[in-house]
Amino acid sequence: MRIVLLGPPGAGKGSVAALIKDRYALLHISTGDILREEIRKESPLAKEIKSYIERGALVPDEVITKMVDQKLTKDLGVTEGFMLDGYPRNDSQAKELDAILKKIDSSLDFVLNMEASLPLILSRISGRRICKKCGAVYHMTNKPPKAAGVCDACSGPLYQRSDDNEETIKNRMSVYNSSTAPILEYYRKQGKLVTFDGDKETNVLFEEFVKFLNENKRFNKNQNASRN
Numbered sequence: 001m002r003i004v005l006l007g008p009p010g011a012g013k014g015s016v017a018a019l020i021k022d023r024y025a026l027l028h029i030s031t032g033d034i035l036r037e038e039i040r041k042e043s044p045l046a047k048e049i050k051s052y053i054e055r056g057a058l059v060p061d062e063v064i065t066k067m068v069d070q071k072l073t074k075d076l077g078v079t080e081g082f083m084l085d086g087y088p089r090n091d092s093q094a095k096e097l098d099a100i101l102k103k104i105d106s107s108l109d110f111v112l113n114m115e116a117s118l119p120l121i122l123s124r125i126s127g128r129r130i131c132k133k134c135g136a137v138y139h140m141t142n143k144p145p146k147a148a149g150v151c152d153a154c155s156g157p158l159y160q161r162s163d164d165n166e167e168t169i170k171n172r173m174s175v176y177n178s179s180t181a182p183i184l185e186y187y188r189k190q191g192k193l194v195t196f197d198g199d200k201e202t203n204v205l206f207e208e209f210v211k212f213l214n215e216n217k218r219f220n221k222n223q224n225a226s227r228n
């Protein structure tokens with residue numbers, strides 16, 4: 001199975017991705033997580049990356065594409081497929097992705113697109129808290145941890161992402177509308193786009209994904225499937 005998760009910030013890509021990853025043996029590539037890890041490790045690119053993320057702007061294509069290329073080229077093969085989450089985010093990344101996949105003799109099966117309404121997006125993002133240790137995602141009201149500020153799974157401390165503030169969210173939404181939303185058409189034309197209602201609760205949405213994926217087993221390992 002080779003899929004891309006698309007949708008505006010707060011549509012639930014990360015939450016659904018965690019469940020999909022548990023259900024299927026997939027290489028999960030979240031560009032946001034990779035970038036935050038670069039910052040945490042204080043890598044040579046950390047400062048530059050941080051300045052983009054904190055403004056809600058896109059990190060330059062060449063930086064991000066190189067990271068995705070490395071992951072797909074090196075890490076693929078040990079799993080049944082991959083799930084890209086947060087990439088591609090603009091037209092040039094979509095084309096770069098096609099080039100990378102061609103290079104490794106692969107292709108996309110489906111682009112699973114989540115649409116969500118703005119008030120819900122804003123409340124999800126502003127209430128989001130993440131475990132510093134294991135990355136588990138909580139929400140202050142929808143999915144609070146048992147003990148305040150502490151991860152249920154690993155007891156790690158919870159934090160709020162520095163770009164989950166009102167000002168940056170506005171920029172992220174506007175970048176989504178101007179740069180990311182147009183690529184939906186790119187995938188629609190290829191017959192790969194499938195849209196889901198991201199307003200639904202994570203588990204309900206996940207079950208819809210599973211149903212769709214099970215009914216559309218065109219992700220056979222040896223088959224370069226596409227929707228027509």
Ligand code: ADP
Nearest residue numbers: 009010031032052053057058059064086087089
């Ligand atoms: P969200 O989908 O909620 O915006 P992500 O974790 O996917 O969260 O992304 C956080 C930030 O990381 C983005 O606002 C952007 O600055 C950067 N980023 C993530 N993926 C990409 C990408 N494919 N291209 C450029 N920048 C990216």
